[in-house]
Amino acid sequence: MKRNLLLITILTAMLFIVAACGSDSSSGNNDSDASGENSGGTLNIAIDGAPPSLDQPAVSATATRDAARPIFESLVVTDSKFNPQPMLAESIDTEDNKTYTFHLREGIKFHNGEEMTAEDVVASMERWMEKSSVTGNIFEDATWTAEDDYTVVLELEEASALVLDTIASSKQAAGIMPKEIVESAPAEGVQEYIGTGPFKFAEWRQDQYIRYEKFEDYQPVSGEPDGLAGKKEALVDEIYLHIVTDPTTRLTGLQTGEYDIVHGLPYDMYNDFKEDPNIETIMAKEGNQVLIMNNVEGLSSDIKMRQAINVGLNHEDILMAAFPNEDLFTIDSSYMDREIETWASDAGSEYYNQNDPEKAKEMLDEMGYAGEEFTILTTRDYIEFYNAGIAIQEQLKQMGINAQLEVYDWPTMVDKIENNQDEWDAVVNSFSVVSTPPQLLALSDSYAGGVNDDKVGEMMKQIEVAPTTEEAKAIWDELQLYAWEELLPVIQNGVYHYLYGYGTNVEGLTTTSGPVYWNVSVTE
Known part of the structure; x- marks a missing residue:
């Protein structure tokens, strides 16, 4: 009908x-x-x-x-x-x-x-x-x-x-x-x-x-x-x-x-201006802060390296370093925003925020990691990226990874992400909220060299041509589980909020x- x-x-x-x-x-x-x-x-x-x-x-x-x-x-x-x-x-x-x-x-x-x-x-x-x-x-x-x-x-x-x-x-x-x-x-x-x-x-x-x-x-x-x-x-x-x-x-x-009105009130001054009677704030959920992994070249192109890092990271500490108040972030494993009820998923959540650096060390020994330099890109243009990068670098060193932080202005970092995959192993970045899974840059076949995995493309195609959203959601749950369990194109820190301020x-x-x-x- x-x-x-x-x-x-x-x-x-x-x-x-x-x-x-x-x-x-x-x-x-x-x-x-x-x-x-x-x-x-x-x-x-x-x-x-x-x-x-x-x-x-x-x-x-x-x-x-x-x-x-x-x-x-x-x-x-x-x-x-x-x-x-x-x-x-x-x-x-x-x-x-x-x-x-x-x-x-x-x-x-x-x-x-x-x-x-x-x-x-x-x-x-x-x-x-x-x-x-x-x-x-x-x-x-x-x-x-x-x-x-x-x-x-x-x-x-x-x-x-x-x-x-x-x-x-x-x-x-x-x-x-x-x-x-x-x-x-x-x-x-x-x-x-x-x-x-x-x-x-x-x-x-x-x-x-x-x-x-x-x-x-x-x-x-x-x-x-x-x-x-x-x-x-x-x-x-x-x-x-x-x-x-x-x-x-x-x-x-x-x-x-x-x-x-101002965009991007400074996170480190949140406790000060939220008490200012002349300033109103909107704390809007902006997206996911992530550690993009190089799936094409270098150390992190090895899934064992990506899995070891994922096991060892403490995402709550990383987020607190980037957004120094618990009001400003949410610990969450879902690739899609929770408010988009059709697509929010808990699939693979058991692989998120494991915070086990000792197990990570064992995994690195098993894969034969020998202290090679692991390069992380970040920028001070968005201070939350830089602060997260510092926290990630320290945690990787505790796992035994020779992590080095390279800091660039935003345009240079973006250029390296897209055009110089041989110069980095991971990048601190963020992805904004999107309304359907096929829009996710984290699972793109082209962004940052692509996920380098045919199964992702096949499953995305199934989601796109599914006759109903219910059937598409079931496929998406399967794909998110696969991303956490076997792929890890990004390691998700969590959801962060963007601060807008405006006068009375x-x-x-x-x-x-x-x-x-x-x-x-x-x-x-």
Whole structure:
């Protein structure tokens, strides 16, 4: 029987008040006035690093995810529980999870004044399939067709229950742009940032700020705001994203009122600013801190070395070194975030946080380890990575491993991860929350040289084409167990939280896979 998966129900309700400063995926003080009476002014935000681009589909950086979000919108987005909900699509039909028909909202304007039509959607989605790393096998040889001005049909080679979850992903998001922008884009990325979102791109001064202006012709969906779904309103006239790399400078700017919102409050000062009556905080679950293992070359390409290290590490101590308060992290073995109930798994948990350095020594002796240098990459650009690296190095030395720490700036470290697999054995890094397992960089066949294991690719393909999410979940449990028991492409330290701070003059700030700047107002 034909199913209508997602249909926007027209609501007339005002925005609900959501008051929270917790660690859930959608949190914060959501007291914004939906009538717009508190609108106007400028929202000054200090971010911790410049995005390499605002080209959503082409760039995986979280800085791009956050900075592009006010400009672009997708057919489908996630709510606070990571369920797909319609945005630029009015509704979506499917009979067999193989053919999807997207009925578009009519009268939606791009920032250049042109109306969004099916041709724009087709061009954007075809480019997303080409550029984004989250599409996996699902969209291989898929076709997008404009049936009429407001109807787009997706045809898959194989049925998949994960289509809408993947399109809704905020990682390398499927932002809709004008067809002419897409078709004129050179290989290095789009040259104009034109979307349908509540704010339009205005100006970018390199290493200083990115400025956005309220889009007066924005047409929001009806319905209660929930995560990235529901009604959006631009309650300020403009937004500045100030690029401020020093965490102490960001905090000082928040305390003096120079900035209304800051990203990345310093973890080592958490106990101080959480007691400050003039600062509100959101502790948002950001992702998993991991020790990436080199599965391609060197010492850690030997599974016995990876297993010995995994047996010996004390992850609670590592996390405390990186995030010096138990409020800021969670000991957890699940590759997928616990709040994504469909995918959270305990499979393989018995192999996590074993904290047995003596057994690790025995395993190293059995494999014939002879004191060769074990190189760990880290960076001071994110001090939590550096502090975790120091703790890991010390623990490896206690196991008898000749661990050496090499410290680089962030761009250099990223380049070495991707292009110089012969120069490192492990890297301290983190992976942001994703909505389905095929989006996990930890199990990618290309990131950092890849997992170098055919079984992972085969099982991911089975997950992607499973006829139901229940069947896909069973395969995912099996794959996560395999990753912990026999593969260990990464050694997971645990889940960490990212700290946003804002002044008492700010209302409505929430987070879902990064900050949400619409429905936010400021008072003088």
